[in-house]
Amino acid sequence: MITIYDIAEKAGVSAMTVSRVINNTGRISEATRKRVKKVMEELHYIPNSMARSLVLQKTKILSLLITDIRNPFFTTLARGAEDAALRAGYRLLFANSDEDYAKEKGYVDMMLSTRVDGVLFAPTGDHSLENLLQLQKHNIPFVLLDREIPGIEADLVLGDSKEGARKLVEHLIELGHRRIAMINGTPDVSTARLRYSGYREAHLLSGLGVEDSLVIHRNFRDFQDESALDALIHHEQPPTAIFAANNMLAIGAIQALRKRGLQVPRDLSVVCFDDFGHTDVLNPFLTVASQPAYQFGALGMQLLIERIEGEAAQEHRKMILPSELLIRSSTQALV
Amino acid sequence: MITIYDIAEKAGVSAMTVSRVINNTGRISEATRKRVKKVMEELHYIPNSMARSLVLQKTKILSLLITDIRNPFFTTLARGAEDAALRAGYRLLFANSDEDYAKEKGYVDMMLSTRVDGVLFAPTGDHSLENLLQLQKHNIPFVLLDREIPGIEADLVLGDSKEGARKLVEHLIELGHRRIAMINGTPDVSTARLRYSGYREAHLLSGLGVEDSLVIHRNFRDFQDESALDALIHHEQPPTAIFAANNMLAIGAIQALRKRGLQVPRDLSVVCFDDFGHTDVLNPFLTVASQPAYQFGALGMQLLIERIEGEAAQEHRKMILPSELLIRSSTQALV
DNA sequence: AAAATAAGTGTTATCGATAACTCAAAATTA
């Protein structure tokens, strides 16, 4: 491996001079600068960022932790985060928890041992608290994405879960639906709680009661689990519409409905949070509350970098990005 | 930051003893081992992997370079690679080139300065040659994914582009189509060349001629570019079917068709390579040659790790994963 | 012209960990 010492020797200077040329620090005569640069190119020198990090006590690596790499919401978010990080001269270490606390913990340990400069963190749920405290203990700045964690003060980028849910459910109510089921995430995730609360509010504002037997909880990425749907269609008074708390749960519901010979929207209307990235071009079908995924990532990364570089005010910032109701063909008026 | 010296001092031993406890090397009495471990836990010690990498000359970081993080083919592949890497005790540094040579080069520089132990590399095209030579020059092992590069000898994991394309086009021919267009990737990508060659072979085997004015080239991820489709529908003898060389190009084509009031498959049949991950559950619509994306990642990572750890034979291996023809509802017989 | 300052470069210590070597005490062997 080529090091600054190899360069130094061949250029007839000290290692320190090479370091100065690389970093554009100190005073170097134009002649030696040129000479050193020429040798660096000849030997195809690439700085060893580990050695540099060790002495500088910073890595210029940021980490992005998402909960489901196969969810288009998160990949689009990742693109936003990536663009913002690269633009600011940071490398990005992706991590994917699969909504699994143990995997999340593994990645947090990795971040700590890598000594990343900061983390853009989409937590799996309230129990992520421990992992976040771990980061705090080691003074690693982070920004929370998409989900709030009770007990953690941090910069936040959130969607308008409650309002979005309310809009979706109100849309169903306007279409005449009265028995509206909800397939929700597990209640230890803040977005699940808020979306439920929006669901509830829509009912109450319209003078309807909430029937909790129509509210089912499942892991946000277990779209293969059809038991939620079974519980609903075998209900003694089955729903006429379903509100899925995210896109994956909607996919699961629709898949299960299809298997059972039920059609959307003929037999049931379906709405959900989040859309499907590029692929819903194929068949813009589901009525959704669409969140600005790219912005989640870009803005979150910006907040993180500001905090790392000390440009952020002391107090924590909470950004709420609005979602947009896109009415498509998975809903129809109740006949 | 807590270091082994802090541990050593508090435990009343030398730093070397701590290092031995951490790595389970050398001889340590059970008593001191316990004492050191206790102190490590008390102080929440996390090893600094940079310092370790510096002396060990290996990082235990592998990199996965994909060309489009928003393409479900690549995110599923990424899951496969991630699982295999973590299982073998490596960290994974994701990189996303967006089919852009300059971005790819930036990421390669990053990999070099991070001194990753190996790279799972989906190249943007034949011009990736330079970036790969750069890796070779610095003795970083890599495995090529999805695309072959003339001039590079390496382990390879490929799909059966030619056969897959032939099967798709033969399906169209069986349905009676005679004027079949192809929207292909740029010809400096091996899969584009092979898929064209399968397209050609299907025609010739059926005694049909190939009309190159029906073959259009576009960047594999520019699904927004509608000019390809315009060229086809304004052709003096327009096609009755379209073969898109990957899923993104198909999305672009269908979107453009829809905007122009044309319906699939009524007005044109459409087939493509790759499917759409979870999301095609929503509406299994496109007839595709489905590739085992997860296996691409898992198998590629396995080959890479074997090579790094010296378990691979000298000669390079070339794995070809078969694709599966899934006939759905985007194709119909020509009337 | 002497004193003060600036320019250009080199020396040494350091970041946190491990390899290679050393060494005393305990255990084993002859």
Added chain:
DNA sequence: TAATTTTGAGTTATCGATAACACTTATTTT
């Protein structure tokens, strides 16, 4: 019991880079 081996540590050098300081020569200033 003396010689040898094993056990359980410690010392020192090193990985590749940079910070802090030192030290010549120029160059300015008075």
